[in-house]
Amino acid sequence: QQQVKQSPQSLIVQKGGISIINCAYENTAFDYFPWYQQFPGKGPALLIAIRPDVSEKKEGRFTISFNKSAKQFSLHIMDSQPGDSATYFCAASTDEGSSNTGKLIFGQGTTLQVKP
Amino acid sequence: DAMVIQNPRYQVTQFGKPVTLSCSQTLNHNVMYWYQQKSSQAPKLLFHYYDKDFNNEADTPDNFQSRRPNTSFCFLDIRSPGLGDAAMYLCATSLQGEHYEQYFGPGTRLTVT
Numbered sequence: 001q002q003q004v005k006q007s008p009q010s011l012i013v014q015k016g017g018i019s020i021i022n023c024a025y026e027n028t029a030f031d032y033f034p035w036y037q038q039f040p041g042k043g044p045a046l047l048i049a050i051r052p053d054v055s056e057k058k059e060g061r062f063t064i065s066f067n068k069s070a071k072q073f074s075l076h077i078m079d080s081q082p083g084d085s086a087t088y089f090c091a092a093s094t095d096e097g098s099s100n101t102g103k104l105i106f107g108q109g110t111t112l113q114v115k116p
Numbered sequence: 117d118a119m120v121i122q123n124p125r126y127q128v129t130q131f132g133k134p135v136t137l138s139c140s141q142t143l144n145h146n147v148m149y150w151y152q153q154k155s156s157q158a159p160k161l162l163f164h165y166y167d168k169d170f171n172n173e174a175d176t177p178d179n180f181q182s183r184r185p186n187t188s189f190c191f192l193d194i195r196s197p198g199l200g201d202a203a204m205y206l207c208a209t210s211l212q213g214e215h216y217e218q219y220f221g222p223g224t225r226l227t228v229t
Binding site: 031032033034041042043044045046049089091093094095102103104106107108109111 | 159
């Protein structure tokens, strides 16, 4: 119930291509669906996030598509660049209740390599 | 620049020798998190603080403890490190109610010999 399943585990894309990473969840109580980007030796950084009442969110070359009925969401990276090579984690956030704190449930991660 | 700082960046300890990792933040966030990340895996939440309220994950080993003496600082104590505790330890912060948006430090790479 608390899992977020992410695929593929690794992805190789040519420069200028579209990178697509998919995630699925079960718990309908998740309240936000963020994507984090992590470069080697660094901590993850928030890339983009979407609420479950929105079907799509775009920020620059990065787009989240959200399908509430299918309980799936995906990250699309348009015009992929070598600098996008990193590990991407989808996540879902849960509310802990009265204290209005919560936590992230991470997917397993996708290692993206963009070839020049 | 406001940020999350972790010290040291690399820590080597001996099997069974206690070690303390530190995290400080200038974001003035009231929620702080500690994660363990092993190679090619997702970060795994160990515990988090809302102000001084401590929240332990059910599967966090007793070997791991934490202290938050004030808003800015948080410490991770590993009382008797085992070889399986070698990992990257990440500290993160967020505002109350914005737990989807966490700000991570660069991590401390722990090696156990």
